[in-house]
Amino acid sequence: MTHKARFFDGKSTASNNLDLQIEGNSLVGISADGKRVLEWRAEDIIVVHRAKRDEVTTLSSSSDNAVRLYVSQSFYQLINRMIPHRAKIKRRFLQSTKTLGFIIGALTLLPVGIYYSIPFLTTLMLPFVSQKWEQELGDMALKEVRRDTKVCDAKKGRAALNKLFSALNVSVETPPKILVVDEREVNAVALPANTIVVFNGLIQFADSPEELLGVLAHEWGHVSQRHPLKSYIQRTGLSFSMLVFGYAGGFGGAAGVTSALYGLSYSRSMEEEADNIALNLLLKNNISPEGLLAFFKKIGASGDMPGVIPNYFSTHPPSGNRAKLIEKTIKPQKYKQVLTPREWEELKLICK
Amino acid sequence: MNEKSETSQVVVNKLSYDGKTSQVFGLWLKNIFLTIITLGIYRFWGKTEMRKYLVGRFELNGDRFEYTGRGIELFRGFLIFVPFIVISSFFLFFFFGRDGIDFLFVVIILFIIPMAIYGALRYRLSRTTWRGVRGRLVGSAVKYAALNVGYFILTLLTFGLIVPYWDMKLYQYVAENTYFGDSKVSFNFSTKGLMKLHLLTLLLFPFTLSLSRCWYKAALMRHQCANVTIDGLRLRCVASGGDLALLKIGNYFITIFTLGLGASWIIQRHMNFIAANISVIGDLEKIKFVQAKGKLAMSGEGLADGLGVDVGIL
Incomplete structure (x- = not known):
């Protein structure tokens, strides 16, 4: 069973109409002239915009996140089951802890930096x-x-x-x-x-x-x-x-x-x-x-x-x-x- | 003959917007709540989420725009900006003494704010894509700000006569430095018809509670759009002075009667105004925009954020 989808390769605005197929653990897109334009492993799929109701869902790939694949809601339901849940969670969690650490670090360092720099700056400018x-x-x-x-x-x-x-x-x-x-x-x-x-x-x-x-x-x-x-x-x-x-x-x-x-x-x-x-x-x-x-x-x-x-x-x-x-x-x-x-x-x- | 057949085939691509007021309101409320309980830090992510939503609800020729910015980039921009502004203002303030405060104020209004606007525009264009291709703004924020100062002085010297030049010249600088993919926008500078309207609306300004300026602003918008081309495509803006005046009056009353809670409604009105008035003329399917090469900046909008300047492209 194939599904139609529109694909943009991230290099230009030229639209490609692809036939999507699921082959084992991969998503494959075939162009009108029979070329395999796209081959994404399930764990590399990024959901850029998850559609509500009957809208179009936007997908991308972690190997090249400039590409865009617009799929129908029904097809998204289909592949959503394929994308390993654990992999999704893990990646997101890692990303957020790193971000959190960065934020906390910055927020503690900044006031401390300002606190110590003010007397220094003041002494420096006093003669002027x-x-x-x-x-x-x-x-x-x-x-x-x-x-x-x-x-x-x-x-x-x-x-x-x-x-x-x-x-x-x-x-x-x-x-x-x-x-x-x-x-x-x-x-x-x-x-x-x-x-x-x-x-x-x-x-x-x-x-x-x-x-x-x-x-x-x-x-x-x-x-x-x-x-x-x-x-x-x-x-x-x-x-x-x-x-x-x-x-x-x-x-x-x-x-x-x-x-x-x-x-x-x-x-x-x-x-x-x-x-x-x-x-x-x-x-x-x-x-x-x-x-x-x-x-x-x-x-x-x-x-x-x-x-x-x-x-x-x-x-x-x-x-x-x-x-x-x-x-x-x-x-x-x-x-x-x-x-x-x-x-x-x-x-x-x-x-x- | 040729020209006539061309006009009959003109493709008009209307911009459309389908954001829901209820969803914008929900996002807005959530952002305010989380911003408060995180002592303001969530702001950067909230802003990003709102932009993702708003930009994503715009559609051109069947495809949605996309905002690809990230909260962490805005936060990084903020971190870069804060020590810079604290230290520099600290020094300026005390070197120039009390006269320096006024000076600083003028510098911020005339120079720093335009600089911030340009920087923010640069960031937001680079994070706005359509069919996977990014926008881009080159040029220098300092040059843009200097241009602003120059025209400000000229405006003073000519008692406001030169305002249409100021508006168009600044727009020209932005337009001519704007790219979509690696296609450059070209701009045809003219102030035709603006001068008369400028003087007339300026004259009526005190009698119309400043509303007369809406007719000038609308004409300016139409004029700016009409002189933009990119790879044979043109922009068209059909906003009338009346539309703009209604938008402003409406927003004013919404703000007053909802005590500011109607902010999301105002956002919606702005988005709908843009969508209703702007279209792209030309066959989008025939033109292939190619993604530009080069790396993206890692942070953005520090200056604009610190000064509370918010600019919209969409």
Whole structure:
């Protein structure tokens, strides 16, 4: 029994009408002039398009997958029984596990690659970022801070603050701009373009000028290394990468969490760097690190009081570890006095 | 005499499409579901499956078209594209500062998107077959994008006068680089009749809620098709401005009233519009298209995918 089918050899659009026969385990197609044009072993047959109802089914061969054979539904039913089921399944399974492995590999490597390349890229481009742009960024951030708060500038207090910072003896062309804002929060932030913002809450929280100076030295560590700019770039780069991923891959919520985690570990390494700079500066200038130590101990103790020191812990190394690091450096010696008691009182009144 | 007898024998091969809205809807729903639960990764396979279905429902002279692309190829394209765009944008952004953002935006719109379109077109043509023979797009995506930028600038300088040239020149570049098998498409450049329509519809633009442009677009489609020949075959497009306007208005209301769930219906309308309006003139049985030699690229559409650009050949 023969069946008619149309055959395209994959080399041209010329149509060949074939008589199909089943010979043992092979499908054979004979052209009008009697030539055996096609001889496919059953296990080599690929079903390109399986017809529904009375449509035409498209077959091809794994030995040359450009060829097309259009057979009727009834003939397809006939040869479908011939094609070894196990062979079909096995091939498909092998193909899909390989694909799956590839996908999983790529998906794990890509985020890891991006994670490690961002700090590297940032360090690489930092020297090229223009001062003007950094200034713009700093002004923007400053505006954000100053928007609903008063800047404290009591004359005597200001003079005391300047004297306090000068004790660090940082020899740079442009000393940092230090602003005090009238906020109750115990905090200090470093902003792009060489700016440190001190919250009045921190000044009141400090029990000695050394304590405040320790924090200032820490913030100076950030500013001197251009950490605010660096972290801005890193965060933007991260959210941008996540945007591409999130958009293209639909990661959605997962992207947010990962981004936050990444941001955390980046900033921790910067905090450690700032701590080291601060400690070195204090020791070099014969200033007691006990102030900074007391500060860390105090914020460590009040850590479980919500609202007292908001958003300080989240991005900083545990205070306990930092305190231990400082404790090691303390020696029984006479340190220099950074402010007179009177100046310290005046500094406390900077917002009055 | 000769010419007359030839016209009387002209064979018109209508394109036909027999996709079912219910099946497109089923596929669409399945793709969305699987895309969500696989965190987006299924998208590439879903896209491929949808294209296989849509392209496979087009028939010309009794034989169906076939889409032979694979999901893994789109996924590979995506992987190639991602690190490239992340790193390059990262650098651009910070070298140029805040002014750079606007610049980047313009570059993406005018240069990168046309590049992506060309690349995607190249991939999709190479994966579209009829009677086992593949389409092919040669030429350079960069050149195409540069052409786009050039015409954009000329359009600004001429206050929009030159738009028909822009449209036709870009189409010409694609057409003249298109092959079916190893037969090259030839294109006869002209903007005859387009200019008047362009200016008229531009004038009416504010009074017709932009719908007047449908008449220009339809004329452009007819004109583009009419100037394409391949091995003596010609294309014909009979879309009218009214047809196009109805298509757009319909799609607009479907989107609004089904809250986007009618996407599959819109796909169907587009496919039916293409099938209803395009035919191939000439005897297909007499012409033998020969498969071109050469290897196929292993990946595709990374750029277009990342930018969310989708182009259709069929």
